[in-house]
Amino acid sequence: MTSRExxxxxIIKKQPDxxxxxxxxxxxxxxxxxxxxxxxxxxxxxISGRIYLVNDFDYAVGIGAANVxxxxxxxxxxxxxxxxxxxxxxxxxxxxxNICENLARLGGSVKLISALGSDLYGRMxxxxxxxxxxxxxxxxxxxxxxxxxxxxxxxxxxxxYVALSDMSVxxxxxxxxxxxxxxxxxxxxxxxxxPALPEAVVEGITSQYGxxxxxxxxxxxxxxxxxxxPYVGKVHTLKPNRMELTVxxxxxxxxxxxxxxxxxxxxxxxxxxxxVSMGHEGCLYMDSEGNMVQRALSPIxxxxxxxxxGDAFTxxxxxxxxxxxxxxxxxxxxxxxxxxxxxxxTTINPEMSPELIEKIIIERG
Numbered sequence: 623m624t625s626r627e628x629x630x631x632x633i634i635k636k637q638p639d640x641x642x643x644x645x646x647x648x649x650x651x652x653x654x655x656x657x658x659x660x661x662x663x664x665x666x667x668x669i670s671g672r673i674y675l676v677n678d679f680d681y682a683v684g685i686g687a688a689n690v691x692x693x694x695x696x697x698x699x700x701x702x703x704x705x706x707x708x709x710x711x712x713x714x715x716x717x718x719x720n721i722c723e724n725l726a727r728l729g730g731s732v733k734l735i736s737a738l739g740s741d742l743y744g745r746m747x748x749x750x751x752x753x754x755x756x757x758x759x760x761x762x763x764x765x766x767x768x769x770x771x772x773x774x775x776x777x778x779x780x781x782x783y784v785a786l787s788d789m790s791v792x793x794x795x796x797x798x799x800x801x802x803x804x805x806x807x808x809x810x811x812x813x814x815x816x817p818a819l820p821e822a823v824v825e826g827i828t829s830q831y832g833x834x835x836x837x838x839x840x841x842x843x844x845x846x847x848x849x850x851x852p853y854v855g856k857v858h859t860l861k862p863n864r865m866e867l868t869v870x871x872x873x874x875x876x877x878x879x880x881x882x883x884x885x886x887x888x889x890x891x892x893x894x895x896x897x898v899s900m901g902h903e904g905c906l907y908m909d910s911e912g913n914m915v916q917r918a919l920s921p922i923x924x925x926x927x928x929x930x931x932g933d934a935f936t937x938x939x940x941x942x943x944x945x946x947x948x949x950x951x952x953x954x955x956x957x958x959x960x961x962x963x964x965x966x967x968t969t970i971n972p973e974m975s976p977e978l979i980e981k982i983i984i985e986r987g
Contacts, residue, residue, distance in 0.1 A: 623663075623666070623668065624659075624662075626649075626651075626659055627659050627662060627663055627668075629649060630645055630649070630656065630659050630660065630663065631663060631668055631669070633645055633648065633649075634669060635757065635759075636752065636759075638759050642656045642657055642660065643656075680731060680811060680944070681730075681731035681732060681733060681757075681809075681810055681811065682722075682725060682730060682731070682732045682733075682810055682811055682812050682813070682814060682940060682944070683732070683733050683734075683735065683806060683807050683810040683812075683813050683814070684718040684719070684721060684722040684732060684733070684734045684735065684736075684813075684814045684815065685718065685734075685735045685736070685800065685807075685813065685814075685815040685819065685823075685827060686716065686717060686718025686719070686736060686792075686814075686815050686816035686818060686819055687716035687717055687718055687719060687736065687770055687789050687792060687816060687818045687819075688714070688715075688716040688718070688719035688734065688736040688737075688738060688747050688751065688761070688769075688770060689714070689715040689716035689719065689747075689769070689770040689771055689772045689787070689789070690712060690713075690714060690715065690743040690746060690747065690769060690770070690771050690772070691712065691713050691714065691715030691771075691772045691773075691774065691929070691969050692710070692711075692712055692771065692772070692773045692774075693710070693711050693712075693713070693773075693774050693776065693929065693969070694708050694709070694710050694711075694773075694774070694775050694776065695708050695709050695775075695776040695777075695778075695780060696708040696775070696776065696777055696778050696783070697709070697778060698778055699777070699778055700775070700777055700778075700783055711967060711968060713968040713969050713970065714746070714747055714750055714751060714969070714970070715772050715969050716736070716747075716770060716772070716818075717816040717818065717840055717842050717932075717933055718734065718736070718814060718815060718816045719734060719736065719747070719751060719756070720930060720933035720934075720937075720969060720970060721814055721840070721933050721936050721937045721940070722734050722751075722756045722814075722937075723751065723754045723755070723756055723937075723970050724933060724934045724937030724938070724959065724963075724970060724974055725937040725940055725941055726754055726755030726756050727754065727755065727970075727972075727974040727975060728937065728938070728941045728959075728974065728975065728976055728979075729941075729976065730937075730940070730941055730944060731757075732755075732756055732757065733756070733757040733759075733760055733806060733810070734751065734756050734757065734758055734760070734761060735760045735761060735800070735803055735806075735807075736761045736762075736792075736795075737761065737762050737763075737764055737770075737791045737792050737794050737795045738761055738762070738763050738764070738769050738791065739763070739764055739767045739768045739769035739770075739791050740763055740764065740765045740766060740767065741768055741769055743768070743769035743771065744763060744769040747769060748761065754970075760803050760806060762794070762795065762799060764791050764794045767790075767791050767794065768788070768790075768791065769791060770787070770788060770789040770790075770791055770792065771787070771788050772785065772786075772787045772788075772789075773785065773786045773787070774786075774929055776928070776929070779925065780925040780926055780928050780964070781925070781928050782928060782929055785929075787818075789818050792818060792819055792820065793820050795819060795820060795823055796820065796822065796823065797822060797823060797826040797830075800823060800826060800827070807831060807835075808831075808834055808835065810835060811835070811836075811944060812835055812836040812837070812838055812858075812940065812943065812944075813827070813831055813835055813836070813837050813838070814837075814838040814839065814936070814940060815827055815837065815838075815839055816839065816840055816841075816842050816846070817839070817841060817842060817846040817847070817849045817850040818842055818846055821849050824849060824850060824853055825852075825853055828853040828856035828857070829853070829856065832856030832857070832858075833856075836858035836859065836894075836943070837856060837857050837858050837859075838857070838858060838859045838860075838861075838936065838939070838940055838943075839854075839857045839859070839860055839861070840861045840862075840932060840933070840936050841860070841861075841862050841866040841869075841870065842866075843866070844865050844866060844869050847862065847866040847869040847870050848869055850870065851869065851870050854870055854888060854891060854892075854893060855888075855891035855892030855893065856892060857892075857893050858893070858894045858895065859893075859894065859895045859896075859897070859939065859943070860888065860893050860895070860896050860897070861896075861897045861898075861899065861932070861935065861936050861939065862896070862898060862899070863898070863899040863932075864876075864881060864898065864899075864900070867881065867884045867885070867888075867898060868884065870884075870888060871884040871887040871888060873887055878906075881898060881900075881906055882906070882908065882914070885898065885906070885908040886908070889908065889909070889910050893910070894909060894910045895907070895908075895909045895910070896908050896909070897935070897939060897953070897956065899932060899935070900916070900918075902918070902921055903916070903918055904916060904917050904918025904919065904953075904957060905917060905918070905935075905953050905956065905957060907949060907953055909949075913949060915949055915950060915953060917950065917953045917954065917957065918957065919954070919957045919958060919961060919982070919983070919986040919987055920986040922961050922964055922965065924965075925964045925965075926964060926965055926966055926967045928964050929969055930963040930964070930966075930968075930969040930970055930971070931960040931961075931963045931964050932960070933963070933969070933970075934956075934959040934960050934962060934963035934970075934971070934974065935956045935957070935959055935960040935963075936956075937959060938952075938955045938956040938958070938959035938960075938979065939952060939955075939956045941955070942955050942956070954983050954987060955979055955983070958979045958980075958982035958983045958986070958987075959974070959979055961982050961986065962974055962978055962979060962982060
């Protein structure tokens with residue numbers, strides 16, 4: 623690719639329906655020159671179609687929630703039914719969106735398919751996610767509907783105390799909308815989704831794409847794990863915590879033996895790999911080939927915000943898969959990414975990078 627072709631490709635990535643005359647105006651070149659450069663990009667396979675489809679060849683697709691997160695942290699032990707002094711922050715969230723941003727900050731190419739409201743939060747999600755490196759061109763905007771919002775309350779230690787969410791805009795997504803993006807989906811190396819989607823979409827994604835490409839999923843919560851349960855056998859890589867694992871299997875997970883037995887149930891149903899979040903005990907990994915590994919890094923002393931750790935963990939698992947890392951390195955990478963996440967007050971640590979993860983592994987491995 624020439625430098626001029628690269629400039630034009632970056633413009634098209636951000637605005638696939640842009641006119642050639644507009645590109646010419648931005649770059650101060652003739653429209654005929656733009657047409658030649660676009661023709662060359664099409665011949666080389668970088669774009670296709672009149673509403674230009676950018677072919678990255680090596681990207682992940684995320685389908686799921688994109689929220690605005692409102693987070694409050696109490697300065698002292700929380701007193702119920704009373705006003706508690708604390709600090710408030712607003713940032714972008716949504717499990718799949720968070721995974722996508724962490725992956726983009728690690729250097730991965732990722733496209734998000736989600737539903738946004740036509741409000742200020744929707745514009746904020748689209749603009750800031752694009753600036754963070756996520757391709758947002760496949761998202762839908764629902765006129766007259768509020769964007770997804772997640773509100774969490776953290777205790778004085780930064781641990782979640784309680785949370786509320788309104789993700790009703792996601793109910794506007796259906797499989798007809800997803801199928802119109804099928805060429806994008808099937809061209810990806812993998813698909814990551816969350817079960818906050820309508821159940822018909824969860825069923826459609828797992829049934830129609832589960833055999834076509836690896837599906838990665840974080841169950842998100844006990845409630846959403848129940849929605850995922852009938853379709854979990856089509857998931858390639860699953861990242862539950864103990865509570866979600868119990869819901870998915872109906873098996874007790876209070877003991878290490880119980881956790882392993884629950885994982886065996888899921889592996890027998892068709893799941894290929896399971897990463898179980900074990901809190902301070904790190905991660906238990908089991909797969910369909912009979913491998914089992916449990917690893918942990920030394921704990922973080924000062925947690926600023928624990929709510930983004932799981933999303934960073936999953937993003938690092940995906941990054942490791944794309945890079946072809948071995949399982950021990952994958953787990954260390956994911957645990958270190960979680961450590962990077964909890965050291966920032968916002969849900970996503972803007973300092974997330976492979977270099978910082980490597981540093982954490984050396985310091986805490």
